[in-house]
Amino acid sequence: MIKQIEKYLEEVKNFNSNDLKEIDAFRIKFISKKGILNQLFAEFKNVPNEEKKLFGQKINELKQAATEKVNGLKEAAENNNDEQAGELDLTRPGYPTEIGSRHPISIVKNQIIEIFKRIGFNVSEGPEIEDDWHNFTALNLPEYHPARDMQDTFFLQQNPDWLLRTHTSSVQTRYMEAHQPPIRTISPGRVYRNEDISARSHCIFHQVEGLYIDKGVSFADLKQTLLFFTKEMFGKSKIRLRPSYFPFTEPSAEVDIYWGLETETDYRITKGTGWLEIMGAGMVDPNVLKNMNIDPEEYTGFAFGMGIERIAMLLYQIPDIRMFYENDIRFLKQFESIV
Ligand code: DAH
Numbered sequence: 001m002i003k004q005i006e007k008y009l010e011e012v013k014n015f016n017s018n019d020l021k022e023i024d025a026f027r028i029k030f031i032s033k034k035g036i037l038n039q040l041f042a043e044f045k046n047v048p049n050e051e052k053k054l055f056g057q058k059i060n061e062l063k064q065a066a067t068e069k070v071n072g073l074k075e076a077a078e079n080n081n082d083e084q085a086g087e088l089d090l091t092r093p094g095y096p097t098e099i100g101s102r103h104p105i106s107i108v109k110n111q112i113i114e115i116f117k118r119i120g121f122n123v124s125e126g127p128e129i130e131d132d133w134h135n136f137t138a139l140n141l142p143e144y145h146p147a148r149d150m151q152d153t154f155f156l157q158q159n160p161d162w163l164l165r166t167h168t169s170s171v172q173t174r175y176m177e178a179h180q181p182p183i184r185t186i187s188p189g190r191v192y193r194n195e196d197i198s199a200r201s202h203c204i205f206h207q208v209e210g211l212y213i214d215k216g217v218s219f220a221d222l223k224q225t226l227l228f229f230t231k232e233m234f235g236k237s238k239i240r241l242r243p244s245y246f247p248f249t250e251p252s253a254e255v256d257i258y259w260g261l262e263t264e265t266d267y268r269i270t271k272g273t274g275w276l277e278i279m280g281a282g283m284v285d286p287n288v289l290k291n292m293n294i295d296p297e298e299y300t301g302f303a304f305g306m307g308i309e310r311i312a313m314l315l316y317q318i319p320d321i322r323m324f325y326e327n328d329i330r331f332l333k334q335f336e337s338i339v
Helices: 002-014 020-031 036-046 049-085 104-118 146-150 169-178 219-234 264-269 286-291 308-316 321-325 329-335
Strands: 129-131 159-164 183-192 204-214 239-246 249-258 275-284 300-307
Touching: 002 049, 020 036, 020 049, 036 049, 104 183, 104 204, 104 219, 104 308, 169 183, 169 204, 169 286, 169 300, 204 219, 204 308, 219 239, 219 249, 219 275, 219 300, 239 275, 249 300, 275 286, 275 308, 300 308, 308 321
Parallel strands: none
Antiparallel strands: 129 159, 183 204, 204 300, 239 249, 249 275, 275 300
16 A cells, blocks of 8 residues: 555656646546545555554655645646747837827817917806806897897797807806906807708807906907917918907907918908908907996906807818718818827
8 A cells, every 4th residue: 555655656756747738637636536645545444553654644745745746837837828928029010009089179179278378368168058147138138139139049948048058258257257357268168059050050069258357458459369369370460350240349340360362272261352250359348347247447358259160170171060070980080190
């Protein structure tokens, strides 16, 4: 019996493999339920008493040797596999990482924000579901004012006092309610109008509103601010202000930039004039200041509002406003390189 165990010990000692399957077969042979060790333990009761001590020592020796062998070989084999898997070919080109792209509306919005931030404007936002007061009445557009028809409005069925804001000018009134002058803020956001959808107009679009209120602000400040903006944004340094009408500004103007007539597209988008309208602007009407509890004798200010889609269409030659909202990946991918 003892001799047999010595033979097994020899076998264990000599066993070597780096193949996980082979190692497992070895484990089953010796350590599993029906393995050699358990068979030997079962023999124990048949061993004569005087041999029991030595027999016991020898099987324990065998058990320890087999267990250590299996664990040691297994670990070595696994590490070996890891090393093979982890072998890197550092000369191979890297896998390209797919990057997303910003939406053109966001690109243009961020550019506008960045330009106005440089001259001390902060960014403010307001709700898209607005009440009549902030969108119309406080902006010098009382009920039955004919200019309300300038913007076809979506009203909320639950409460006709609520509506989807028709312009970001509503953020002006929210901001003046919460802050005292000096005020220098721009408010980007989504606006809604009940209009037929076509290549040129949509029921959802985006605007950026600007508001500047302080002591002694004049029309010259408005002109200079807008000139700075158009130079930075478009690299164009000629603008003109045409008299216009908005209920919330007096005087009011529409702002054109001189785009030029160098290409065929220039002719088309400027209708052959070289001039392009980009925003509405004016001096904040004293009635608006009064509505917001700001004393018009002490403070004056200017405001302006522009459409983001229109500017993005100009800059990127996008022919149809609906493309902004279709989420066609072939369209969006073209803006990958612009941050
Ligand atoms: N709210 C006007 C619109 O949606 C744009 C506008 C014009 C905003 C003149 C202004 C402004 O702040 O002074 O058409």
